Amino acid sequence: MTPEPNILIVDDEAAIRDMIGIALDTAGFRSSTASTALDAHVNIIDQRPDLVLLDWMLPGGSGIELARRLKRDELTANIPIIMLTAKTSEDNKVQGLDVGVDDYVTKPFSPRELVARIKAVLRRSTGNLKDKPIRVFDLEMDPASHRVMVEDRAVEMGPTEYRLLNFFMTHPEKVYSRDHIQDQVWGANVYLEERTVDVHIGRLRKALSSASKTGINYSALIQTVRGAGYRFSTRHD
Amino acid sequence: MTPEPNILIVDDEAAIRDMIGIALDTAGFRSSTASTALDAHVNIIDQRPDLVLLDWMLPGGSGIELARRLKRDELTANIPIIMLTAKTSEDNKVQGLDVGVDDYVTKPFSPRELVARIKAVLRRSTGNLKDKPIRVFDLEMDPASHRVMVEDRAVEMGPTEYRLLNFFMTHPEKVYSRDHIQDQVWGANVYLEERTVDVHIGRLRKALSSASKTGINYSALIQTVRGAGYRFSTRHD
DNA sequence: ATGCAATATTACATTTTGATGACAAATGTT
DNA sequence: AACATTTGTCATCAAAATGTAATATTGCAT
Structure with a gap:
């Protein structure tokens, strides 16, 4: 749900932490x-990162x-872990490390590979959350198919x-x-003209109002609140 | 899917790996x-073998x-596993059955026996799910014969x-x-240009659209969802 | 009604995004 | 080996989406 996934890098070498940090x-x-297991654990409990890169x-x-x-504890068990392993010394100690981590990356690795694997793991772990369709009267939004329907006909609109x-x-x-709408829809670190929101509200209203055959104007659901912002409501102003 | 099934051999002894490799x-x-559990796991995630021979x-x-x-993780749960066991100990078998392993071969074994068992397991596992044809209007996909038919005529397309x-x-x-499509169609952690998916979508559409005599354009089933990806749907956009 | 501030709408330049043909490398076939 | 097929990448074109500024309209207090 968060715009940008938060990833915790756990490695004792500062150079590697930095390198990965930049890549991410x-x-x-x-x-x-975090540079120690202890630090990492605290961070994980506090911040609940979306994924942990663990040396x-x-x-x-x-x-x-x-x-x-982490995998044993119910609270943290479903935070995906990618292990960073050194290829060289795999003989003796590697055994029994089969603890349920989600993927491995062997050092040295390319940033590209690392990122690709992170994305793959994230996709796997978050993709399972089933978004249920939301319906208001005959306006339905189905995140799974990425569709908006009015009276069972698709509504055209931009992303x-x-x-x-x-x-x-x-x-x-x-x-x-x-402001709040910008944060939620465009992301926290994007600056736009305030009026840009108005324009997109307008576009959305247009899309919705030209969608109904039965004369119900679904654009009325998006209400302007003078001096405050906008509101989605099924009740009249 | 692939013409020849791909089998992953996991054993720490090189001699055995080679022997089995030649037999297969x-x-x-x-x-x-793969010689370690770690290697094996990475390989399985990336390559998705059709079967795993596991020491x-x-x-x-x-x-x-x-x-x-592997059996716990949904992504890998239906990859069949054949265990290679040194002893004919009942304990092992019981314990392994618990885990959901598909078959056992006890060392020493003849290559012929091994191959026979592999074939048996593959037959069982692929015969169950994948063989039922899927049909949408007059577009039919028959996994058993590995064929796509439109209005009962075969459609040419690449693998x-x-x-x-x-x-x-x-x-x-x-x-x-x-990204998701790449994971599913090419395998996870294969790095391709994003646009490559587009190209193959294009090829698939072309194959489908030139297939119908009745004027129905089956390529319309594959819909572009701007900013999101693609969708196979029988409903209009 | 009037003026003003807030919001709506329009038009447009720019940026993103997707479709497609061409091409070369890889792969399979004869 | 010669040939055909498949594959991934790239360049290019067309279409769609985006953000902004200019202009129009609305709502509201007076």
């Missing part, structure tokens, strides 16, 4: 770091321990209008300022 | 190898661990387009991002 940054992820060669072999602990409507339908009956 | 080769299988006695007892995990169509027809009415 350019790939559009947020990241935080298994942490001093004291605690990387593997941490992985095991931004889709996200906008999705936000409204999942947050009905409340006013939101233009 | 002459029997017409493709094979790859029970991997150092550290991680063979059985790996099997358990990739076949897999692509197969994925779509088994996952209708949902959007999939290009």
Whole structure:
């Protein structure tokens, strides 16, 4: 749900942490770091990252321990873990490290490979959340098929209008300022003219109002609240 | 799917890996190898072999661990596993059956026996699910004969387009991002240009649209969802 | 009604995105 | 080996989407 997934990098070498951090940054992820298993554990409990990159060669072999602990604990068990392993020393210690991590990347690795694997794992783990269709009268939004239907006929709209409507339908009956809408629909770190929201509201309304055959105007669901923002509501103003 | 099934051999002894590899080769299988549970797991995630030959006695007892995990994870649960066990101990079999392993072969074994068992397991596992034809209007996909028919005439397409169509027809009415499609059709962690998916979509559409005599354009079933991916759907956009 | 501020609408330049043909490398076939 | 097929990438074109500024309209207090 969060625009940018947050990834925790756990490695005792600062150089590697930095390198990975940069790679993730350019790939559009947020990241935080930890250099010890203890730090990592605290961070995971506090921040609940979307994924953990875990060096298994942490001093004291605690990387593997941490992985095991995380997977055992109900609270953290479904946070995906990707292990960073050194290819060289796999003989003796590697055994029994089969603790339920989601993927492995062997050092040295290319940033591209790392990012690709992170995306794959995230896709696997978050893709399972089944989005249920939301329906208001004869206006239906189905996230699975990525479709908006009015009276069972598809409604054409651009991606931004889709996200906008999705936000409204999942947050009905409340006013939101233009700022807030920007945060939710465009992402927190994007700056736009305030009026841009108006334009997209307009586009969404147009799409909705030209969709009904029965004369119901679904664009009326998106209400302007003068001086405050907009509201999606089934009740009249 | 693939003409020759791909089989992963997991054993820590190189001699055994080679021996089995040769046996499978002459029997017409493709094979790859791994010497540790870790390697094996990576390989399975990436390559999705059609079957795994797994040595029970991997150092550290991680063979059985790996099997358990593979069967627990939804993504890998239906990849058949044949365990290679050194002893004819009843304990092992009982424990392994628990895990959901598909068959056992006890060392020493003859190549002929091994191949026979592999074929049996493959027959069982592929015969169950995949063989039922899927039909949408006059577009029919028959996995058994590995053929696509439109109005009872065969449609020509490359293997990739076949897999692509197969994925779509088994996952209708949902959007999939290009990344997701790559995972499903090419295998996870294969790095391709995003646009490559577009090209194959194009090829598939072309194959489908030039197939109908009755004027129905089956390529319309594959819908572009701007900013999101593609969707196979019988409903209009 | 009037003026003003807030919102709606329009038009447009720019950027993104997707479709498609061409091509070369890889692969399979004869 | 010669040939055909399949594959992935790229360049190019067309279409769609986007953000902004200019202009029009609306709602509201007076």
